[in-house]
Amino acid sequence: MSLGNNQQKDLTVACETCPAHNASHLRSLGIDMENSDYVVALAGNPNTGKSTVFNALTGLRQHTGNWPGKTVGRAEGGFSYGDNRYKLVDLPGTYSLLSTSFDEEIARDFILFGRPDVTLIVVDGTRLERNLNLTLQVLEITDRVVICLNLMDEVARHGLEIDERRLARDLGVPVVPTAARQRQGLDQLLQAIDDVATGRIACKPHRIKSESTAIRDAVNQITSMIEGLYPTMPNARWVALRLLDGDQQIANAFRMGDFSSYSLSSEDENRSATDLELKAAG
Amino acid sequence: MNNNVTVGEVLATAEQLRWQIGPEFHEQLMEDIYSDAARIAGRAVSKPGEKPRFDLDRTIDGLVTSRKWGFPLMIILFAAVFWITIVGANYPSQMLATILLDMLYPFLKELSATIGLPWWLDGILLDGMYLATAWVVSVMLPPMAIFFPLFTLLEDFGYLPRVAFNLDNVFKRSGAHGKQALSMMMGFGCNAAGIISTRVIDSPRERLIAIITNNFALCNGRWPTQILVATIFIGALVPSYLAGLVSALAVVAIAVLGVVLTFFVSASLSRSVLRGEVSTFSLELPPYRPPRFWQTIYTSLIDRTIFVLWRAIVFALPAGAIIWLISNVTVGETTIAEYMVNFLNPLGLLIGLNGIILVAYIVAIPANEIVIPTILMLTVMMAGLAGEGAGAGVIFEANSTAATETILRAGGWTLLTAICLMLFSLVHNPCSTTIYTAYKETGSKKWTALTALMPLALGFLITFVVAQVWRILSGLMT
Numbered sequence: 001m002s003l004g005n006n007q008q009k010d011l012t013v014a015c016e017t018c019p020a021h022n023a024s025h026l027r028s029l030g031i032d033m034e035n036s037d038y039v040v041a042l043a044g045n046p047n048t049g050k051s052t053v054f055n056a057l058t059g060l061r062q063h064t065g066n067w068p069g070k071t072v073g074r075a076e077g078g079f080s081y082g083d084n085r086y087k088l089v090d091l092p093g094t095y096s097l098l099s100t101s102f103d104e105e106i107a108r109d110f111i112l113f114g115r116p117d118v119t120l121i122v123v124d125g126t127r128l129e130r131n132l133n134l135t136l137q138v139l140e141i142t143d144r145v146v147i148c149l150n151l152m153d154e155v156a157r158h159g160l161e162i163d164e165r166r167l168a169r170d171l172g173v174p175v176v177p178t179a180a181r182q183r184q185g186l187d188q189l190l191q192a193i194d195d196v197a198t199g200r201i202a203c204k205p206h207r208i209k210s211e212s213t214a215i216r217d218a219v220n221q222i223t224s225m226i227e228g229l230y231p232t233m234p235n236a237r238w239v240a241l242r243l244l245d246g247d248q249q250i251a252n253a254f255r256m257g258d259f260s261s262y263s264l265s266s267e268d269e270n271r272s273a274t275d276l277e278l279k280a281a282g
Numbered sequence: 283m284n285n286n287v288t289v290g291e292v293l294a295t296a297e298q299l300r301w302q303i304g305p306e307f308h309e310q311l312m313e314d315i316y317s318d319a320a321r322i323a324g325r326a327v328s329k330p331g332e333k334p335r336f337d338l339d340r341t342i343d344g345l346v347t348s349r350k351w352g353f354p355l356m357i358i359l360f361a362a363v364f365w366i367t368i369v370g371a372n373y374p375s376q377m378l379a380t381i382l383l384d385m386l387y388p389f390l391k392e393l394s395a396t397i398g399l400p401w402w403l404d405g406i407l408l409d410g411m412y413l414a415t416a417w418v419v420s421v422m423l424p425p426m427a428i429f430f431p432l433f434t435l436l437e438d439f440g441y442l443p444r445v446a447f448n449l450d451n452v453f454k455r456s457g458a459h460g461k462q463a464l465s466m467m468m469g470f471g472c473n474a475a476g477i478i479s480t481r482v483i484d485s486p487r488e489r490l491i492a493i494i495t496n497n498f499a500l501c502n503g504r505w506p507t508q509i510l511v512a513t514i515f516i517g518a519l520v521p522s523y524l525a526g527l528v529s530a531l532a533v534v535a536i537a538v539l540g541v542v543l544t545f546f547v548s549a550s551l552s553r554s555v556l557r558g559e560v561s562t563f564s565l566e567l568p569p570y571r572p573p574r575f576w577q578t579i580y581t582s583l584i585d586r587t588i589f590v591l592w593r594a595i596v597f598a599l600p601a602g603a604i605i606w607l608i609s610n611v612t613v614g615e616t617t618i619a620e621y622m623v624n625f626l627n628p629l630g631l632l633i634g635l636n637g638i639i640l641v642a643y644i645v646a647i648p649a650n651e652i653v654i655p656t657i658l659m660l661t662v663m664m665a666g667l668a669g670e671g672a673g674a675g676v677i678f679e680a681n682s683t684a685a686t687e688t689i690l691r692a693g694g695w696t697l698l699t700a701i702c703l704m705l706f707s708l709v710h711n712p713c714s715t716t717i718y719t720a721y722k723e724t725g726s727k728k729w730t731a732l733t734a735l736m737p738l739a740l741g742f743l744i745t746f747v748v749a750q751v752w753r754i755l756s757g758l759m760t
Contacts, residue, residue: 161330162328
C-alpha cells in the first residue's frame with residue numbers, strides 16, 4: 001500500500017510532535033549537573049537495578065553487581081531530555097523507610113528534606129509484593145513518583161505477567177515496564193519522568209488505609225493539627241504516622257523546625273487531597 | 283481552625299495518642315502496609331504458564347548453599363578462577379615483556395645515548411622509572427585482565443551473596459557481622475574498596491572489625507606476587523603437567539588462610555577490645571541472572587583493570603626512581619640500599635626472609651604491586667650477578683619466570699623463603715591507600731594504627747614460627 005504525498009507529510013509531522021519521538025533525545029551528561037531544572041531521586045529495594053538505571057540515564061559507570069547493598073552513600077549524575085536538564089541522585093537500596101538503619105536514613109532524608117521533583121522507584125517485577133512495601137511508604141512522603149517496573153526480562157523468564165495499567169491505577173502514579181540491562185523501556189520511562197516533573201501528569205498516589213479505627217482517628221487528628229501548622233506540607237499524614245510510631249528523628253526534625261518552610265505559603269492544594277483520601281479511608 | 287497550634291502541642295498530642303493506642307501501632311501499621319501491598323500485587327500479577335524456571339534457581343541454591351557442598355564448591359570455583367588466571371596470563375605476560383623490555387628498552391637506551399642524556403638522568407628515567415613501570419605492566423596487566431572479568435561474571439551471576447550466606451554462620455560465631463563476607467569479597471579486589479564497602483554494616487563495632495580485618499583478604503596488588511612465587515617454587519616441586527594446578531592450589535591455600543585469619547582475628551577482637559552483641563540482618567539471595575557477557579568484560583576491564591593498573595603505574599614511577607637512587611647513591615663505599623639491606627638482614631633471616639625482601643616491603647608501602655620488581659633489582663645488585671642486568675640499580679629484563687628463578691636462587695632463595703614470602707605478602711601492613719582509607723572511614727588514629735600495625739606484628743609472628751619449625755624439622759631430618 002502506498003501513501004499519498006500529503007498523507008506522508010502528515011505522518012512525519014505527527015511523529016515529530018508525538019512525545020514518544022522526543023524519547024530518543026536523551027543526552028547523558030555524566031557528572032555535569034550544572035543548572036539542572038529538576039532533581040530526580042532514584043529509590044527502590046536493594047538489588048533491583050537502580051544503579052543500572054542510573055548508568056543508563058547518566059552514561060556514568062557506577063559499578064553494578066548482582067548483590068544487595070552495592071550502592072553505599074549516594075551517587076549523582078546528570079542527563080537532559082527534551083529541553084530539560086535533570087540531576088539524578090542514586091539512593092541506597094532499602095526495604096523500608098520506617099526502621100532506622102543508616103541506609104534508610106539517607107534515602108528517607110533525601111526524599112523528605114531534599115524534596116526531589118520526581119522520585120523514581122525501581123521495582124523488581126519478579127518480587128512485586130515485597131517491593132510494593134517500600135513503594136507504598138514512598139507514596140506517603142511524596143506524590144511525584146514514577147514507578148520503573150524493572151527486570152521485565154526476568155518476569156518473562158519466570159513465566160509471570162504483570163498488568164502495569166492495573167498497577168498504575170491502583171498506585172495512582174505512572175508505571176513503566178523496563179528491562180534496564182537491555183535498555184528496554186527507557187524512552188517511555190524518560191517521558192513519564194518528564195511528564196511528572198513538568199506537571200503534565202498529576203499523580204493521585206495510593207495512601208495506606210489502616211484497618212484499625214483507633215489508628216485512623218489518631219492519624220486524622222494529628223494530620224489536621226500538622227496541616228494547621230504547615231498548610232503547604234504535602235506529607236503531613238506521613239509525619240503524623242511517624243510521630244505516632246514514636247520516631248524520634250522525625251520528632252526532632254519537627255521540633256527543630258525542619259518543616260517550617262511549609263508554613264509560609266497559604267496555598268494548600270495538597271492538603272485537600274490528603275483530607276479527601278483520609279475521609280475515603282474512614 | 284487549627285491555626286493556633288504549636289509544634290509542642292502537636293508533639294504532646296501525638297505522644298498522648300501513642301500511649302492510648304499502645305505498642306500495637308507499629309505492628310498494625312506494618313500489617314496495613316503489607317496487606318495493601320499484597321492486594322495490589324495480587325491484582326497486577328498473574329501467572330498463566332507453569333512455573334518453569336524458579337525451580338532451577340532453587341536447585342542451584344540447594345547445591346551451592348548446602349552444608350555439605352557449599353564450601354567445597356566455593357573452593358573449587360575459586361581454584362578454577364585462579365587456575366585460568368595463572369595459565370592464561372603466562373603467554374600475554376611474556377609477549378608484553380618482550381615488547382616492553384627486550385625491544386623498547388634497548389631502543390630507549392640508544393635514544394638517550396644519542397641525544398646525550400647525563401648518566402644519572404638516564405639512570406633515573408630509564409633504568410629506574412621506565413623499567414619499574416614496564417615490569418608492573420607486563421606482570422600485572424594479563425592476570426588482572428583475566429581475573430577481574432571472571433570475578434565480575436561470578437558477581438553478576440549472583441554467586442557472591444551465596445558466599446556471604448555460606449560464611450554468615452562462621453562470621454556470627456566470630457562475633458562479627460554477616461555482611462562482612464561482602465566487604466571481604468570486595469577486599470579480594472582492593473582493600474581500600476573493601477574498607478569503603480563496610481558502610482553496609484550499621485553497627486560501629488562490627489564495622490570496625492570488618493575494617494581492621496579487611497587486609498586479610500588478599501588484594502589484587504598481592505595476587506601477582508603470590509602467583510609468581512607459587513609458580514617458581516611450589517609448581518617446581520611437581521611434574522610439569524601438574525605445575526599449573528599445584529601453583530593455583532597453593533595460591534588458593536594462601537587466600538583461604540587469609541579467610542581463616544579474618545575469622546580468627548575477628549573473634550579475638552570481638553572478645554577483647556570490641557566486645558558486644560552480634561546484630562542480625564536479612565540477606566536477600568537475589569535471583570540468578572545470566573550475566574551480560576561482553577558488557578561485563580568491558581566494564582570490568584575499564585572500571586577495575588585499568589583503574590588498578592593506573593594506580594600501580596602512578597606508584598611504580600616514583601618508586602622506580604627511588605630504587606635507582608638508593609642503589610646508586612653511595613655513602614662512603616656503600617650504597618644506601620646496601621646499608622638498609624645489611625641492617626635488616628638478621629631480622630629477615632630470623633623470619634625466613636632476608637634483608638632485601640624487607641627493604642622491598644618498605645619501598646612498596648605505597649603499592650604492593652612493586653614488591654617483586656624491587657626484590658629482583660636489589661638481589662641482582664647485592665648478589666653481584668655478572669651478566670644479568672645492565673648494571674647497578676637496573677631492574678633488568680626478567681622477562682620469563684625462568685630468568686626470575688635464576689636470580690632468586692642466586693640470591694639464596696629456598697623453598698622456605700618462598701613460603702615465608704607468600705605468608706608475609708598475605709599478612710603485613712596494608713598499603714598506604716588502604717591505611718588512609720581506614721583513617722577516613724574510622725576517623726580515629728587509634729583504630730587506623732591497629733589496622734596498620736596488627737597485621738604486621740602477626741606477619742612477623744607467623745613467619746617466625748614457620749621458619750623456626752621448618753629449620754628444626756629439616757635439622758632433624760639431616
